[in-house]
Amino acid sequence: MRSDMRRCLAGDLITAASAIAAADPAAREALAQSLILQADAAHRYAKRLGRAHPLWGNGSLMSRALLLPPAAPVDRQSSAYLRALSLIAQLLAQRKSARAPDFPQP
Template sequence: MRPVLPGDVSAAARALLAVPASARGGLARRLVLQADAADRYRRRLGKAHPFWGNGTLMAAALGRGAARDEPRLDDPDYAECFIAVLNALLDRRQPV
């Protein structure tokens, strides 16, 4: 996956808002995996993945329709989504 910037986390958190709370953790992990796979695809073939984008977390999230305006960080639902994305990123870095 390409380097993660604050906008990537925001886009992924907004994508998570569109699904039920019980599905958010799984979707966050899936978005991270898709961004990883898209980055490998981009490096190997020299073009963006048709569904998951250019290897950024933002591209993977925007492919799921994360177009709504960014909520405030004190919005409880959005804060939970933001945390889920950060946890998925931290889990990715942990050795298995």
């Protein structure tokens, strides 16, 4: 069975949401998707080779988001940040649901 991406903790979500909120609104969903896909690829790279990916970090969503160019600090009370937090959580939940095994119904 294929391994899933590294487990996301609160810090991963907060860091990714901050990076997403700082991006152009039209680019936020694409950025969120690419952060997730690249963190997953980096996780597999690190598991296979025993070292962090040279461009995408150690496989955590936080390490991938921190590799983006620095942006101005984001107000964590802003609607942009809260929408970005919701977006990244929703995309991760969809990914998790898509990979959930099908159990037979009793």
